[in-house]
Amino acid sequence: MSHQRPEGPAARPSAEPAPCRVVVCRDCCCGSPKVTGVDHAQQTARLAEQVPVRISDCLDVCEHANVIVVQPSAAARRAGARPVWLGLVNDPDATEDIIDWVRAGGPGVAPCPDVLDLYTFTPPRLSAPKRPGLDG
Numbered sequence: 001m002s003h004q005r006p007e008g009p010a011a012r013p014s015a016e017p018a019p020c021r022v023v024v025c026r027d028c029c030c031g032s033p034k035v036t037g038v039d040h041a042q043q044t045a046r047l048a049e050q051v052p053v054r055i056s057d058c059l060d061v062c063e064h065a066n067v068i069v070v071q072p073s074a075a076a077r078r079a080g081a082r083p084v085w086l087g088l089v090n091d092p093d094a095t096e097d098i099i100d101w102v103r104a105g106g107p108g109v110a111p112c113p114d115v116l117d118l119y120t121f122t123p124p125r126l127s128a129p130k131r132p133g134l135d136g
Contacts, residue, residue, distance in 0.1 A: 019051070019052060019102070020071055020072050020076065020107060020109070021051075021054060022053050022054070022068055022070055022071070023053075023055075023068070023069040024043075024044055024047060024053055024055050024056065024068055025057075025059045025065070025066065025067040025069075026044065026055050026056070026057075027058035027059075028058050029065040030058075030059075030062070030065040034065065035065045035066055037090070038090045040066070043092070043095050046092075046099070047095060047098070050099045051098075051102040051103060056069075059123070060123075061085070063087075064085075064087025065088070066090055067085065067086065067089070068086045068089045069085050069086070070083065070101065070102060070106050070107055071083045072106055072107040072109070073106065073109065076105070076107060076108030076109050077108070081106075081108020081109070083107065084112060084116075084120060085120065085121055085122065086098065086120055087119055087120075087121045094119060097113050097115055097116055
């Protein structure tokens with residue numbers, strides 16, 4: 001009797017380091033009819049069948065819908081890699097470019113494909129909480 005190993009992201013042995021992960025915004029604007037001409041369900045399904053995906057509520061950057069954040073692996077983060085925010089990801093080719101990059105290792109491991117530079121943006125920083133008596 002032979003055992004067949006499952007294929008895909010779930011097939012990784014637990015001894016392997018965790019890969020980078022994709023966070024897909026799906027809430028008020030991203031993944032909604034507000035962004036027309038995109039098969040949102042297909043985009044999410046395509047990503048999920050190829051790479052580790054987490055669905056998020058609103059990431060508060062609606063002007064960039066559809067938003068996808070590529071998070072580095074734990075090892076890459078320890079080495080200094082940071083998440084890469086991608087906005088206006090409304091083309092199936094861009095989704096495929098993201099999949100290829102993540103499968104190659106993602107931030108801190110593989111260089112970001114030049115074509116994805118068209119989608120990268122820096123999200124606004126959360127403002128620091130006001131300190132009573134110090135911030136007016």
